[in-house]
Amino acid sequence: MAVIEVEGLRKEYRRLRGGPTLALDGLDVSVPEGGVFGFLGPNGSGKTTTIRCLLGLVRASSGRSRLLDAGPRELHTVIGRVGSMVETPQFFPNFSGRRNLELLARLDGIGRARVNETLDLVGLGSSAGSPFRTYSLGMKQRLGLAAALIKDPELLILDEPANGLDPAGIKEIRDLVRRLGSEGRTIFVSSHLLGEVQQMCDRVAILARGRLVTEGPVADVLAGGRASRLVVQVAPLEAALETLRSADLDATLDGHHILVQLPAEDAARVTEVLADARMYVSELRPEEIDLETVFLELTRSDGDATG
Amino acid sequence: MVVEIRRALSRRLVRVLVLVALLGIVIIAIGAFATSDPDAADAFSPADIWTPELDQSSDAAIVGGVSFLFLLMALLGGASVIGAEYKAGTITTLLTWEPRRLRVIGAKLAAAAIVAAVLFLVLEALLAGALAPAAVVRGTTEGADDDFYRSLAGFLGRGALLTGGCAVLGGAIATVGKNTTAALAVVLGYIVIVEQILRGLRPGWNAWYLGENLGIVLTGERLDDVVRSVPGAAAVLLFYLGVFVAVTLVVFARRDVT
Numbered sequence: 001m002a003v004i005e006v007e008g009l010r011k012e013y014r015r016l017r018g019g020p021t022l023a024l025d026g027l028d029v030s031v032p033e034g035g036v037f038g039f040l041g042p043n044g045s046g047k048t049t050t051i052r053c054l055l056g057l058v059r060a061s062s063g064r065s066r067l068l069d070a071g072p073r074e075l076h077t078v079i080g081r082v083g084s085m086v087e088t089p090q091f092f093p094n095f096s097g098r099r100n101l102e103l104l105a106r107l108d109g110i111g112r113a114r115v116n117e118t119l120d121l122v123g124l125g126s127s128a129g130s131p132f133r134t135y136s137l138g139m140k141q142r143l144g145l146a147a148a149l150i151k152d153p154e155l156l157i158l159d160e161p162a163n164g165l166d167p168a169g170i171k172e173i174r175d176l177v178r179r180l181g182s183e184g185r186t187i188f189v190s191s192h193l194l195g196e197v198q199q200m201c202d203r204v205a206i207l208a209r210g211r212l213v214t215e216g217p218v219a220d221v222l223a224g225g226r227a228s229r230l231v232v233q234v235a236p237l238e239a240a241l242e243t244l245r246s247a248d249l250d251a252t253l254d255g256h257h258i259l260v261q262l263p264a265e266d267a268a269r270v271t272e273v274l275a276d277a278r279m280y281v282s283e284l285r286p287e288e289i290d291l292e293t294v295f296l297e298l299t300r301s302d303g304d305a306t307g
Numbered sequence: 308m309v310v311e312i313r314r315a316l317s318r319r320l321v322r323v324l325v326l327v328a329l330l331g332i333v334i335i336a337i338g339a340f341a342t343s344d345p346d347a348a349d350a351f352s353p354a355d356i357w358t359p360e361l362d363q364s365s366d367a368a369i370v371g372g373v374s375f376l377f378l379l380m381a382l383l384g385g386a387s388v389i390g391a392e393y394k395a396g397t398i399t400t401l402l403t404w405e406p407r408r409l410r411v412i413g414a415k416l417a418a419a420a421i422v423a424a425v426l427f428l429v430l431e432a433l434l435a436g437a438l439a440p441a442a443v444v445r446g447t448t449e450g451a452d453d454d455f456y457r458s459l460a461g462f463l464g465r466g467a468l469l470t471g472g473c474a475v476l477g478g479a480i481a482t483v484g485k486n487t488t489a490a491l492a493v494v495l496g497y498i499v500i501v502e503q504i505l506r507g508l509r510p511g512w513n514a515w516y517l518g519e520n521l522g523i524v525l526t527g528e529r530l531d532d533v534v535r536s537v538p539g540a541a542a543v544l545l546f547y548l549g550v551f552v553a554v555t556l557v558v559f560a561r562r563d564v565t
Contacts, residue, residue, distance in 0.1 A: 013563070013565075052563075052564070052565065055402070055403050055406070056402070056406040057399060057402055057403070057563070057564040057565070058563040058564065058565060059561070059563060075406040076405070076406050076407045079403075079404065079405070079406055084403045086399055086403065089400060090395055090396030090397050090399060090400055091395065091397055091400065092314075092317075092391070092395055092397055093395055094319060095317065103310055103313065103314060104400070104401075104404055106309070106310045107310060107404050107405060108404065144400075147400065
């Protein structure tokens with residue numbers, strides 16, 4: 001079952017000046033139950049607008065969005081099962097973190113013990129008594145996360161949860177999100193920290209200009225549309241390149257190494273060709289593709305196509 | 308609702324307004340005590356203070372003025388309760404907990420009205436208590452009979468309703484304008500443009516101005532120059548408030564929260 005379903009979602013913001021702005025242009029996304037789902041896209045690609053539409057904060061111009069099988073009008077029937085954090089969380093500046101959280105918790109009849117437990121969980125236990133206005137960006141993020149977690153939700157929607165956190169804080173959030181995802185919950189997390197998403201998520205969707213560019217398990221997205229390549233380190237480089245090409249291998253020079261279009265299981269072919277020419281490889285490994293590379297390629301190509 | 312009342316009472320501006328009101332009460336009480344002469348014909352009497360006609364005596368004028376001030380404070384407090392949510396951005400956080408917007412805004416406006424009405428009653432009671440020494444020691448309690456207490460109860464009831472209504476009005480304007488300052492600007496603009504300039508140009512329209520209708524309902528008496536009964540004035544005020552609240556509900560329900 002999909003816990004989040006978005007079909008043909010379109011959102012146009014009307015402005016008093018400068019004409020309307022198209023934030024979502026027929027977006028389709030389906031988030032299956034359980035695990036961590038990464039929602040990626042460059043600034044202005046429509047990530048936060050999608051989240052706002054899902055949570056009923058903005059009204060879609062057209063299209064359909066469902067959260068735990070509830071449309072925007074029935075959102076109140078499922079909101080108790082959804083924890084969310086949208087952009088930098090905002091609370092009353094003169095109230096302490098604890099008091100802010102208690103006021104929200106009372107809306108759902110959640111007691112003080114759970115408030116304290118959640119504050120400890122996000123590492124805010126000792127500073128929960130300080131006014132919110134004195135909090136650093138990282139502490140604000142943690143309080144926002146506490147507000148999202150306090151309901152013990154089955155679906156967690158997090159918009160840039162690691163924003164403003166230091167490396168240790170980012171790791172804590174990553175570990176927490178992974179743990180929550182492994183408990184059977186669904187975590188829908190938007191982020192621009194691609195390395196984090198790669199480590200944290202089971203599936204990803206990539207957006208560009210309000211449209212879905214690709215979606216699927218992280219491994220599939222990383223491999224998607226690209227032939228496997230081998231990285232070859234050998235000397236002399238130019239002679240080795242010629243040798244490989246003359247053996248009908250698709251080889252190109254890339255800095256101080258050669259890239260050969262071959263799957264990892266055919267690596268022996270490279271050593272054979274080079275060894276026959278009395279050249280011996282010092283390094284031979286499959287090229288590692290990271291999410292950042294794929295992300296940049298996909299979002300750039302989409303931009304080229306539409307721009 | 309309870310949460311919203313707690314939030315309203317926690318607002319710094321609400322607390323400042325209450326402190327200002329308390330300070331005013333102390334000053335009025337000291338003034339009444341110091342200026343009253345028990346042997347004079349116009350010795351201080353509570354019956355002079357809470358009589359219906361605002362222009363009956365200078366003491367009554369003070370109380371009338373104070374009550375109008377309470378109405379303005381309620382308007383400002385009501386605006387602050389909602390304006391602060393927009394300023395702090397907490398409206399987004401709140402709506403991710405309770406997406407039924409009419410419930411959210413309804414609870415906020417109702418909380419503002421309840422807090423304002425209760426504070427009005429408490430402050431008027433404190434004013435009465437603060438003036439008691441002046442009446443007992445340096446004035447007279449003559450005239451404080453059953454009729455007086457009935458009239459007083461009516462005044463307090465109408466005042467509490469008006470104060471609650473003003474808080475709702477302030478909250479409604481702040482909701483549409485998305486901040487407290489917008490509400491203040493609208494109120495000041497109304498006072499200058501309608502109550503001052505338009506009144507000067509069109510005195511015959513005075514039955515429709517807020518000032519007259521508020522005065523009629525607060526005092527429970529017809530004003531000499533306005534053709535409007537107390538229920539009529541109450542109906543006009545209710546109509547104005549209803550229009551504002553309806554517009555607010557529509558705007559709040561349809562607005563994108565970004």
